[in-house]
Amino acid sequence: MSLLNVGARALMANQIALQTTGHNIANVNTAGYSRQSVAFQTSAGQNLGNGYIGNGVDVANIVRNFSDLLNRQAAAATAVSSADSVRSQSLNQMQEVFTGGSNGLGSAINDMMNAFADVSSAPTDSSARQVVLTRMSELAARFRSASARLDELDYSTRQQMSSDVNVVNSLAQQVAALNGQISRAVATGQEPNDLLDQRDQLVRDINKYVQTSQVDAGDGSITLFVGGSQPLVLGQSSAKLSVQESTLYPGSGQMSLYFQQGGGQSVELTAGMVGGGEVAGLLQFQNQDLAEGRNLLGRMAIAIGDTLNAQNQQGLTLSGQKGGALFNIPLTTTGSTTGSQWAQPTTPTATVTDSSALKASDYQVVFGTDAPKGKVVRLSDGRTTAFNDLADLKSMNIDGLQFDLKNEGQPGQSVLFKPMASAAHDIQTMVHSGNDLAVANPVAAKIQSLGEATLRLANLQASKGFDASAFPAGTTLSFSANAAGGVDYTISPSPAGVPATGTYISGQPIELAPGLKVTLSGTPTINGAQSDSVSFGPNSFYGSDTGNASSFLALRDAVLFDGSTTLSDGFSTAMAQIGTRTQSAQYAAKLSDSIAKNLESDRTTVSGVNLDEEAAKLLQYQQSYQASAKMLQVAQGIFDSVIQAVGR
Structure with missing residues (x-):
């Protein structure tokens, strides 16, 4: 037996x-x-x-x-890889908005500026003027189109985040249900291997969307945490996640992940708190990368539009009237905050005072408990500017912006400003008749020579900041010999804001008033106390004068961005910034994907079937x-x- x-x-x-x-x-x-x-x-x-x-x-x-260590390492690496991958994919899509070629914004900007050359050579040619208007309309349309494509990216990003969160909520419920089954099986003294595999796979799937940390409860069940300390799964119960606009800055477009357990209060989780997973990558793209793209686009629209508006307003139209704005651009934006003291009509505002000094960034005004009263944070790089009170803040010019909060903030309160985010969304041309292009200078120059004319007018340029109504008619530029054998000039009557005298150098501009420069060539004739002279007065030849058209052309080389980038190179710089960010994201995605694959390979070496x-x-x-x-x-x-x- x-x-x-x-x-x-x-x-x-x-x-x-x-x-x-x-x-x-x-x-x-x-x-x-x-x-x-x-x-x-x-x-x-x-x-x-x-x-x-x-x-x-x-x-x-x-x-x-099974190796618990390798399993957790693989899940964490998967979360990081998923975040980097989805961010890289989104940036690749955004990069398509900032492309070159004949259909890009850069081409439209150059075409518009070059169109002023034909007007400069033929100021009475209506077709040349109409070409300028057409080029302006094309530029505005491309700005709007680029903005619309960014809006589409924003919408699709929000939809994907919402879909991902729904998947996480469903998976969390399944993990909670398996916790119950496993706990009952463990109570019998044996581990249900297949149920454990199913639960671990669900946890790895959750980490593709939201990074989690895991703690064993001791009875066979596990607790999953998101955002560091929020229990997504606790025993046989699961919490809910949702994606909504930030409650700190309503109307700002900034998104956050929210955690809610049962009927309790929602807890806001930022992208940094989420850690990894697709949701974290999408939040980073939506709140940072997409925000930078909108700011770069908006800054270009404001800087170019404001500069061209100012130049047209300096000149005279074909009928002799002062020019008006060429584009409608928002120079004042409101801030987002939950502070009741800043409700309408005392909403905080940020106004563009110098479009050439703008930075492609959002700004946050934060109030503290100690002196100074608060600080303005440039969110693109974290640079701060402190202020003592609201009057002090309003007197500052921070990156070409003036902040007016109207009411004091309490310690811990903050206001978010996005002064450039929507500038390109609704940009339109304001001039619809070629006759309203102000291509004539507001001031005319006349050279009075003692003898044979050797002194010639090379250029007379009025730019932003020149006030033609305050410029004295009959202003004269005269010359005299100096002790060094050179020639000095004198402006009379003595102008305010610029030197009244200086050394004359042929081809070098002479500033007659703030925003008004004249360039002469040749050598003036000097005979004792008398000399050649140049007199200035209102322009009565506005029908044939093209001085302001030449000033428009000169704007191509004017520095409008970051203190060193010209108008014509502005779009190329924006392309480079987005391209650099995209390449960096691609490299991070490749690296994290390699790490995730290696750790998954290590896990399957232990757990996989051969x-x-x-x-x-x-x-x-x-x-x-x-x-x-x-x-x-x-x-x-x-x-x-x-x-x-x-x-x-």
């Missing part, structure tokens, strides 16, 4: 081993499956007085080949099973012989 029991035990143990091996082979392509192995143990021997005789083999346990290995085990256990069956056959034969002998 003992031999029969040993054979029966061996047969059953090897049958279980064969079944486990078959289970491994069947699940070779099952996501998250961990290879299982049979752990054998010797059955307790029987004491016969003269020693212990063996009773065969038992199955001690079905072992799950078909060659399982095939070898299948043969091994098959032979063991056959040998066990043979043992039963031998035991049966012995038992039959004993029965026959006893029966005689």
